Amino acid sequence: MSEILKVEGLSAGYGPLRVLHDLDLVIHAGERVGIVGLNGHGKTTLFYAIAGLTGWQRGSIELAGKQIGRTRSQGPGRYTHQIVRQGLAIMPQGDEIFNGLTVEEHLDSGAFTPEAWRTRKERKERVLDIFEPLRKLMKMPVGRLSGGERRMVSIGRGLMTDARLYLADEPSLGLAPKIGLAVMEALLKIDLKGSAMFIAEQNVALLEGKVDRIIGMHAGKLKGEASAASRLG
Template sequence: MAMGQQAQRSERREVLNVKGLSAGYGPMRVIHDLDLIVYSGERVGLVGLNGHGKSTLFLAIAGLTGWQRGSIRLNGAEVGGTRSQGPGRYTHLVVKRGLALIPQGDEIFTGLTVEEHLDSGAFTRRAWRDRQERKKKVLQIFPPLKKLMGTAVGRLSGGERRMVAIGRGLMAEASLYLVDEPSLGLAPKIGKGVLDALMSVELGDSAMIIAEQNVALLERRVDRVLGMHVGKLKGEAAAALAYQTRREI
């Protein structure tokens, strides 16, 4: 890392600080003693093959894994630690601390309209109060949704549904956005358009981590690219990660 980048990063606020995180499901350990720091204003790319822990890392931050231990600090507050309760018991508190998790696929309710989905993303009291202004910003990012606000989401195309799912996450009062495989299952042109939209989000003091299998969609667009391999992070060189991925296929 260049000295200029180090100096710039040191001036930013830590949004996420993960230390010694291990997590999994039942007897299976997926994340292994992982450390990660993400700063305000950063877009971080997380790339790797299926099954190597990208989604599990996101679920662990949200408190949704089967078990986990280690420290996860979000905006300076501990949200990790050793969990003995069922998944999701404290997720609503993590969301209130500033987390927005945008999972793989659509994760939609087919009978609800586009507008109803967007409104459902305004989870906190402040976000709900400001939801009209937040919807305007989402529609600036995804203009095709403007004419579809009253349409049931089940009638939309795959790309439109993905816009709704991401837009719902952007409605939150979040300081950390976790976006899991935004281009999954989409045609290349549509997937690129979705990534372009994510790049246009003004982060301000917030941060964003985007998990992707397609490293080419993230290169030269995000501040850092991290590789995930068998539950561990493998550095920040996109080219090296692409080489590693090609060898494993």
């Protein structure tokens, strides 16, 4: 089974603050892996480090066998566009969408590679098969949508290109339990084929029994396998 993500000795932070401490992690093709822990313990920072968005980082990060980590101390985002083009799809925490654009315009914005743009009509259909409630909302500005619908748009945009690794950061954050469950179930329907998915969540119960592994995170360190019965500090 091929390695989609390989992290070795990763430390990262912002300014003088060190958030991640010498992390090692491997995710294989076809895997769905959850990472759980309280806010402020490093889940989002790990995703930012993979995307090259931390203030500084050291260590190795490989995406499908290609080094994307880079030891650097310069501003965040310098190499993010290159990392995305190598096969990273980011579904950020919260909405992170533009209120004045329509649902369709948001989905189209996710088809940023030439191949994805040429086939955007078929790709939108695949997204709408997963998030059926969006089908009747395509011409509506996203600022008029409910929280759950906005989250579907954000995730759907991340599915519009061919990614090797999908990063879904707190997909249920701020949603009513029933809606959060529906969004998570739709996310887990995605056919990964030769890709992988990494999901950050606080609610272990939303992931348990639905992903291949769940890893705990506490104070910037990975804690190994986690379950709903574990204490994540």
